[in-house]
Amino acid sequence: MVKKVLKFGGTSVGTIERIQHVANIIKKEHQSGNKLIVVVSAMAGKTNELIKLANDISEEFDSRELDVLLTSGEQVTCALLSGALIKLNVKAKSWLNWQIPILTDGDHTNSRIINMHVETINKYLDEKGIAIIPGFQGISKNGDVTSIGRGGSDATAVATAKLFSADFCEIYTDVDGVFSTDPNKIPVAKKIEKISYDEMLELSSLGAKVMQPSAVQTAMMYDIPLEVRSTFTDRKGTKIFSQENIDYSKSVTGVAYSRDDSKITIIGVADKPGIAANIFEPLSKAQINVDMVIQNISSDHKTTDITFTVKRDDVSKTKQILKTNSKINYKQIVQNEKVAKVSIVGAGMVSTPGVTYKMFRALSDELINILAISTSEIKLSVLIDEENTLKAVKKLHTIFDLD
Amino acid sequence: MVKKVLKFGGTSVGTIERIQHVANIIKKEHQSGNKLIVVVSAMAGKTNELIKLANDISEEFDSRELDVLLTSGEQVTCALLSGALIKLNVKAKSWLNWQIPILTDGDHTNSRIINMHVETINKYLDEKGIAIIPGFQGISKNGDVTSIGRGGSDATAVATAKLFSADFCEIYTDVDGVFSTDPNKIPVAKKIEKISYDEMLELSSLGAKVMQPSAVQTAMMYDIPLEVRSTFTDRKGTKIFSQENIDYSKSVTGVAYSRDDSKITIIGVADKPGIAANIFEPLSKAQINVDMVIQNISSDHKTTDITFTVKRDDVSKTKQILKTNSKINYKQIVQNEKVAKVSIVGAGMVSTPGVTYKMFRALSDELINILAISTSEIKLSVLIDEENTLKAVKKLHTIFDLD
Numbered sequence: 001m002v003k004k005v006l007k008f009g010g011t012s013v014g015t016i017e018r019i020q021h022v023a024n025i026i027k028k029e030h031q032s033g034n035k036l037i038v039v040v041s042a043m044a045g046k047t048n049e050l051i052k053l054a055n056d057i058s059e060e061f062d063s064r065e066l067d068v069l070l071t072s073g074e075q076v077t078c079a080l081l082s083g084a085l086i087k088l089n090v091k092a093k094s095w096l097n098w099q100i101p102i103l104t105d106g107d108h109t110n111s112r113i114i115n116m117h118v119e120t121i122n123k124y125l126d127e128k129g130i131a132i133i134p135g136f137q138g139i140s141k142n143g144d145v146t147s148i149g150r151g152g153s154d155a156t157a158v159a160t161a162k163l164f165s166a167d168f169c170e171i172y173t174d175v176d177g178v179f180s181t182d183p184n185k186i187p188v189a190k191k192i193e194k195i196s197y198d199e200m201l202e203l204s205s206l207g208a209k210v211m212q213p214s215a216v217q218t219a220m221m222y223d224i225p226l227e228v229r230s231t232f233t234d235r236k237g238t239k240i241f242s243q244e245n246i247d248y249s250k251s252v253t254g255v256a257y258s259r260d261d262s263k264i265t266i267i268g269v270a271d272k273p274g275i276a277a278n279i280f281e282p283l284s285k286a287q288i289n290v291d292m293v294i295q296n297i298s299s300d301h302k303t304t305d306i307t308f309t310v311k312r313d314d315v316s317k318t319k320q321i322l323k324t325n326s327k328i329n330y331k332q333i334v335q336n337e338k339v340a341k342v343s344i345v346g347a348g349m350v351s352t353p354g355v356t357y358k359m360f361r362a363l364s365d366e367l368i369n370i371l372a373i374s375t376s377e378i379k380l381s382v383l384i385d386e387e388n389t390l391k392a393v394k395k396l397h398t399i400f401d402l403d
Numbered sequence: 404m405v406k407k408v409l410k411f412g413g414t415s416v417g418t419i420e421r422i423q424h425v426a427n428i429i430k431k432e433h434q435s436g437n438k439l440i441v442v443v444s445a446m447a448g449k450t451n452e453l454i455k456l457a458n459d460i461s462e463e464f465d466s467r468e469l470d471v472l473l474t475s476g477e478q479v480t481c482a483l484l485s486g487a488l489i490k491l492n493v494k495a496k497s498w499l500n501w502q503i504p505i506l507t508d509g510d511h512t513n514s515r516i517i518n519m520h521v522e523t524i525n526k527y528l529d530e531k532g533i534a535i536i537p538g539f540q541g542i543s544k545n546g547d548v549t550s551i552g553r554g555g556s557d558a559t560a561v562a563t564a565k566l567f568s569a570d571f572c573e574i575y576t577d578v579d580g581v582f583s584t585d586p587n588k589i590p591v592a593k594k595i596e597k598i599s600y601d602e603m604l605e606l607s608s609l610g611a612k613v614m615q616p617s618a619v620q621t622a623m624m625y626d627i628p629l630e631v632r633s634t635f636t637d638r639k640g641t642k643i644f645s646q647e648n649i650d651y652s653k654s655v656t657g658v659a660y661s662r663d664d665s666k667i668t669i670i671g672v673a674d675k676p677g678i679a680a681n682i683f684e685p686l687s688k689a690q691i692n693v694d695m696v697i698q699n700i701s702s703d704h705k706t707t708d709i710t711f712t713v714k715r716d717d718v719s720k721t722k723q724i725l726k727t728n729s730k731i732n733y734k735q736i737v738q739n740e741k742v743a744k745v746s747i748v749g750a751g752m753v754s755t756p757g758v759t760y761k762m763f764r765a766l767s768d769e770l771i772n773i774l775a776i777s778t779s780e781i782k783l784s785v786l787i788d789e790e791n792t793l794k795a796v797k798k799l800h801t802i803f804d805l806d
Contacts, residue, residue, distance in 0.1 A: 016459040053483060056419040058490040065489070068497050069482035072475040079472035080456060086468065087461040094471050098501050099546060143502060 003035040003125070003166045007135065007157035011174040012231035013077050014044035022231060023084035025172070026130060030090060035125040037160055039135045040081055041153040042073025063108035067137070067147045071097065074134030074153070082132045092130040095121065097137045097145065102156070104138035104146045111146040113138055113159040122164065133160065154215035162222045169224050171211055172231040177238030178203060178210050180402040181255040181393055188394075188403040192253060193236070196243040199253050202345040202379045216240065248348035251355050252400035255393050257342045259386060261291065261309045263371060264318060268331030271304040278327040279306060286321055288314045291341075292372040292383055303331075309372065309383060312337060339371060340389040343381040344396055350377055362399045368392050406438040406528070406569045410538065410560035414577040415634035416480050417447035425634060426487035428575070429533060433493060438528040440563055442538045443484055444556040445476025466511035470540070470550045474500065477537030477556070485535045495533040498524065500540045500548065505559070507541035507549045514549040516541055516562040525567070536563065557618035565625045572627050574614055575634040580641030581606060581613050583805040584658040584796055591797075591806040595656060596639070599646040602656050605748040605782045619643065651751035654758050655803035658796050660745045662789060664694065664712045666774060667721060671734030674707040681730040682709065689724055691717045694744075695775040695786055706734075712775065712786060715740060742774060743792040746784040747799055753780055765802045771795050 006026065013019050030036055050069050054061040061069075078094035085092035100121065104111035121131045135153025140146050148155055154171060161169035176191050178200060183189040195203075197220035204213050210228050219226050219240070229237025269275055280290055288310055296305040310318050315335060322333060349355045359380060363370060368391065372383040384392055397403060409429065416422050433439055453472050457464040464472075481497035488495035503524065507514035524534045538556025543549050551558055557574060564572035579594050581603060586592040598606075600623035607616050613631050622629050622643070632640025672678055683693055691713055699708040713721050718738065725736060752758050762783060766773060771794065775786040787795055800806060 016456060020460065050479070053419060053479075054486060057423065057483060057487045061486045062489040065482040065486040065497060068499070069479060069486070072478045072482075075475045075478070076453070076456075076472060079468040079475075080460060083457060083464045083468040083472070084460045086465040094468060096471070096501075096548070098499075145499070 001033055001035060002168065003037075003164065004029065005037050005039060005157050005161040005164070005166045005169045006172060007039040007153060007170065008041065008081075008172045008231060009153065009174065010041040010044035010047070012172050013040055013081065016080070018231070019077070019080050019084050022172070023081060023088055023090070025231065026085060026092075027088050027090050030128075030130055036130045037121065037125070037164060037166070038081065038130060038132045039153055039157040039160055040074055040077040040132065041135050042070075043077055046073040046076070064144060067108050067145045070147055071134065071137040071145050074136055078132045078134050085130060085132075090130060091128055092132060093124065094132045097134060098139050098143075100133060102133075102138035104140055104148065106146075108144070109147055109149065111138060111140065111148050113148060113156065116160065116163045118164050152212070154212040155218065158215045158218045158222075158224060158226070161224045162218070166224070168227065169219065170227045170229060170237075172229060173210065174230065174232065175210060175228075176230045176233060176235050177228050178240075178254070180253065181397050182257070185390055186394055186397060188397065190402060191235075192238050194239045194241070194246050195253060196246055196347050197240060198243065198378050199345050199347050200240050202343065202376070203254050203256050210238075243347050246347065248346070248351075250346065250401055251348040251352035252344045252346040252396075252402065253348070254345050255342065255396045255400070255402065256345060257340055257389050257393050259340050259389065260311050260313075261339060261341050261383065262312045262315045263307060263309050263336040263339050263383065264315070265305055265307040265334045265336075266322065266328075266330045266332075267305050267334060268303045269306055270329055271302060275328065276306070278325070279322070280308075282321050282325055283310075283318060286317060288318055288321075292374045292381070294372050307372065309339070309341070338386040339383050340386045340392075341381050341383055342389065342392045342396065343379050344400060345379050346400075347378050349380070356380060358399065359396060362395050363392060366391055366395050404436055404438060405571065406440075406567065407432065408440050408442060408560050408564040408567070408569045408572045409575060410442040410556060410573065411444065411484075411575045411634060412556065412577065413444040413447040413450070415575050416443055416484065419483070421634070422480070422483050422487050425575070426484060426491055426493070428634065429488060429495075430491050430493050433531075433533055439533045440524065440528070440567060440569070441484065441533060441535045442556055442560040442563055443477060443480040443535065444538050445473075446480055449476040449479070467547060470511050470548045473550055474537065474540040474548050477539055481535045481537050488533060488535075493533060494531055495535055496527065497535045500537060501542050501546075503536060505536075505541035507543055507551065509549075511547070512550055512552065514541060514543065514551050516551060516559065519563065519566045521567050555615070557615040558621065561618045561621045561625075561627060561629075564627045565621070569627070571630065572622065573630045573632060573640075575632060576613065577633065577635065578613060578631075579633045579636060579638055580631050581643075581657070583656065584800050585660070588793055589797055589800060591800065593805060594638075595641050597642045597644070597649050598656060599649055599750050600643060601646065601781050602748050602750055603643050605746065605779070606657050606659050613641075646750050649750065651749070651754075653749065653804055654751040654755035655747045655749040655799075655805065656751070657748050658745065658799045658803070658805065659748060660743055660792055660796050662743050662792065663714050663716075664742060664744050664786070665715045665718045666710060666712050666739040666742050666786065667718070668708055668710040668737045668739075669725065669731075669733045669735075670708050670737060671706045672709055673732055674705060678731065679709070681728070682725070683711075685724050685728055686713075686721060689720060691721055691724070695777045695784070697775050710775065712742070712744070741789045742786050743789045744784050744786055745792065745795045745799065746782050747803060748782050749803075750781050752783070759783060761802065762799065765798050766795060769794055769798050
């Protein structure tokens with residue numbers, strides 16, 4: 001007998017018909033003899049609807065009350081799905097955040113799960129019942145309702161799998177799994193059968209928005225095998241586990257891209273020790289994540305240009321901080337938003353020589369100019385002109401044998 | 404300093420603008436130095452929306468899960484109203500059913516409140532905070548979510564007033580108060596300033612749907628002064644308290660009518676002792692409420708006709724029970740739904756001779772035939788043809804000086 005956590009996202013439970021479909025999936029899993037804890041999101045659109053109500057009252061709606069408001073969404077799904085299962089003659093029951101309870105730590109709207117009481121639900125699973133629990137939420141030590149941030153149902157699923165010592169955690173969503181690149185834009189993209197946590201993290205943070213990165217991180221930390229699969233097809237999904245379980249035949253697993261970045265160049269800063277620290281320390285303190293950095297070779301040994309990328313959302317804040325920074329002098333700040341970051345990701349890269357060279361050569365063949373580069377153990381990213389994005393992704397997808 | 408429970412119904416909190424308006428009413432009450440506990444309903448339409456979702460899954464949706472589903476509605480209002488008050492710089496906080504907790508007894512979807520923990524909220528009131536709590540719900544002894552039936556927010560308000568020893572309980576709704584008859588149909592209807600619990604009960608159960616009868620009953624039992632008033636005007640409402648506080652200048656307080664009844668006649672039943680018991684006992688056991696009963700004078704001393712009224716919803720069940728009742732013989736069952744019950748209500752009636760005669764004479768003057776009669780201490784009801792309803796109500800309203 002296997003214990004599983006199944007998580008169904010907002011689109012999977014977006015209508016009554018879909019909830020009934022999900023109930024049938026769960027019934028089938030149950031009939032296979034599995035012990036099941038099901039984590040659900042709010043019905044698609046509901047959370048945004050509630051946020052709109054709050055914003056109509058105040059743009060700075062009280063965060064404690066916002067948590068009370070938003071967590072009602074998953075409560076509704078819990079009740080409807082439990083009712084749908086009972087209608088199918090399956091033993092099922094909803095548990096709310098305070099009934100389990102799901103204990104959290106941290107601020108309102110941004111808590112994290114630290115514990116759950118498992119005995120009662122484990123007993124119910126032993127009696128062949130299915131427990132339906134709400135994602136995205138918990139209660140604090142002093143008994144307030146808390147939420148763990150948007151998309152937090154993935155985090156709830158992984159924490160549940162960990163705390164209940166589940167054998168598997170399956171994330172049901174509206175895509176078939178993780179793809180070698182964006183299947184909507186690059187038709188030759190292929191579903192990846194197996195992928196490591198690290199690769200998944202690089203792919204998801206780069207735009208393959210299949211699962212919340214923090215949930216993948218938690219799964220990696222506790223070595224919980226994940227599977228991402230579609231609610232709407234019977235096809236196998238993508239299995240995510242630790243690298244040692246994967247036999248790498250290819251150096252590159254996927255090609256990701258994002259258009260969230262902006263390039264900022266500070267022209268004519270004094271070329272002296274400590275200048276980079278003076279520039280980047282205030283940005284870091286303001287929670288602005290600087291990704292790629294290039295310091296140009298100084299021609300006169302007096303001034304230089306420093307180029308870096310930040311998220312587009314952070315551009316105006318970044319410029320504000322640079323302008324009020326008394327520790328730096330510069331001639332001009334230039335900004336370019338028409339850039340894209342293209343990355344090849346693969347745990348096999350580290351053992352395959354020449355991947356870097358192969359990537360640069362391929363882009364050069366396509367006459368695509370590289371504006372900046374960043375690397376990690378399993379990832380190689382380049383910044384290019386936005387207009388070349390798809391051309392670059394297609395080319396890389398082909399030359400690394402992913403088509 | 405006065406402690407008040409304020410209750411706002413679904414239409415009073417039906418939109419964000421209305422919730423903001425309600426927040427302003429509460430702020431004003433708070434600035435007058437009152438301690439306030441506010442009970443809220445779900446936003447108008449929300450409960451029906453949730454019921455529709457449940458019915459789309461199953462007409463017999465699991466009652467435990469139905470309670471989990473429906474109680475989310477008041478949770479949303481609690482959060483929004485608390486947020487709206489905080490936005491107005493008023494100290495306020497929502498408490499959910501399990502946070503207070505509100506303890507209930509009885510079946511799912513039909514529980515009743517047996518206790519609330521008062522210390523924490525009382526402390527908060529002492530610190531000049533306003534407690535916002537959900538109507539219509541509670542938790543059972545074993546920690547399940549329960550609801551106390553539709554319209555149960557009135558019952559929550561009265562139970563809260565009782566358990567917190569509040570001085571007043573104010574029911575804010577979408578009408579100005581209790582009227583001497585239906586103001587939508589009879590324009591000369593007047594708002595009643597003061598009314599006794601008993602009169603209110605007779606009026607509300609007869610169709611003046613201003614407040615839930617069971618909530619009025621509870622208020623009567625514990626002598627909690629009520630006021631029904633409009634959320635949308637500044638006008639005074641109707642005060643409801645015990646009879647001894649009211650100085651009756653008029654014999655009749657109001658004229659009510661309802662079209663919920665159906666007349667059933669059993670023709671040709673054996674005229675012998677015990678026959679009425681044989682007819683009505685099985686109906687009573689099936690929870691069917693028989694209101695007016697007439698046994699005709701038997702012409703042959705062998706058979707007679709028995710006429711009675713039941714709620715229209717109960718007609719088919721009633722006929723089913725009569726047909727399968729082996730203890731009675733009869734020729735025929737005749738049914739008439741085109742009837743209305745018109746009642747005059749007034750605690751002053753008992754001390755005013757001739758009220759009965761005056762009513763019958765007035766109806767006779769209008770050529771309205773009386774099909775059946777029932778009386779109580781403070782009420783006199785007649786059954787008439789439905790088409791004469793408004794004519795009868797108008798006439799009675801005039802002759803008892805209510806215009």
